[in-house]
Amino acid sequence: MFMKKVLVSALLAAGMIGAVTIPLSSLAQVEVYLNFGPPAARYEVVPAPRDGYVWSNGHWQHDGNAHVWTAGEWQSARPGYVYQQPAWAERDGRWNYQSSRWDRDGDGIPNNRDRTPDGVSRSLDRDRDGVSDRRDAFPSNPNRR
Numbered sequence: 809m810f811m812k813k814v815l816v817s818a819l820l821a822a823g824m825i826g827a828v829t830i831p832l833s834s835l836a837q838v839e840v841y842l843n844f845g846p847p848a849a850r851y852e853v854v855p856a857p858r859d860g861y862v863w864s865n866g867h868w869q870h871d872g873n874a875h876v877w878t879a880g881e882w883q884s885a886r887p888g889y890v891y892q893q894p895a896w897a898e899r900d901g902r903w904n905y906q907s908s909r910w911d912r913d914g915d916g917i918p919n920n921r922d923r924t925p926d927g928v929s930r931s932l933d934r935d936r937d938g939v940s941d942r943r944d945a946f947p948s949n950p951n952r953r
Contacts, residue, residue, distance in 0.1 A: 842903045846875050846896050858882060862891045864908060869894075886910050 846868035854863055866880040885892060889910040897904050941947040 842870060843901070845898060845903045847871075850877055852880050854880070860885050864891070865893055867894045868896070870905065883908075888912065 829837045837846050849868070852867060854865070857863075861882040864881055864883050867878055868875045869878050870876070885891075889912055892909045892911050894905075894908040895906050897906055
């Protein structure tokens, strides 16, 4: 009887560990680098604007074997953000796929690295008063410096 309780407890603990790790692994971002670029973009008719939506143009993606065309679609608008279209960028002869994303200020820098107008990283400036937390005597109060 004691052995059954130990076995059931171990299985339950293993199941809980697995439940914790599955969502964390889904947060990983995959970078795709290729030695060749995508084919020329296809022509798509862009529909008339819709209130509350942003049109995402069709684009080429790579499925591991070949480029696959993904048709354009509507994205729900996010007030205060700028939509960045998915794109392929060439660097040093290699092509990198950059997936679509929403950017707070349209500067092309991912949101966790956005900067204030004076260049201070927002990730290092909790209260966003323009003074980095390292130099801010009150890093959680935007009204005090």
